Amino acid sequence: MASLKRRGTTFYLQFYHAGRQCRISTETDCYQLAKEKLRQFESAQARGDVFQLPRRAPIPDILNAYVDHIRQAKTAKSAQTDICYLRDVFGPVCDALKITSRKITPGIKKRPKKEGQDGRVRRAAALTSGR
Secondary structure (H helix, E strand, O other): OOEEEEEOOEEEEEEEEOOEEEEEEOOOOOHHHHHHHHHHHHHHHHHOOOOOOOOOOOHHHHHHHHHHHHHHHOOHHHHHHHHHHHHHHHOOOOHHHOOOOOOOOHHHHOOOOOHHHHHHHHHHHHHHHOO
16 A cells, blocks of 8 residues: 655655565645555556655756757767767767777876977976067
8 A cells, every 4th residue: 555645745656565664755736636646556566566666866867868869969070079078978888888988098187298388388388488
């Protein structure tokens, strides 16, 4: 048996699972919709089915959908840059974030400074010191 509890404006399903009390948000403030979700939950329990209210979405599914959206909505270079940032944050958790264009080497992440940068700094310092 499950029951409805109201916390603030949101309704929750309250039930016992393996001797522990559980509450799942119905994500609605409408009593009629909450009662319908309670009815669906109880009928799924009676059939022995696993009734899953949306709890947590899997990150790979979300990232795949977001990468598809980025590729359609942005230019190719902008999408590639955003996907690179996502890859740095999440790692290769899904196929959409895996590098397909080149091999990953340690030199890609940290590149040595170009010699031209040091030379420009030395010349600028020489001009300001009066040499």
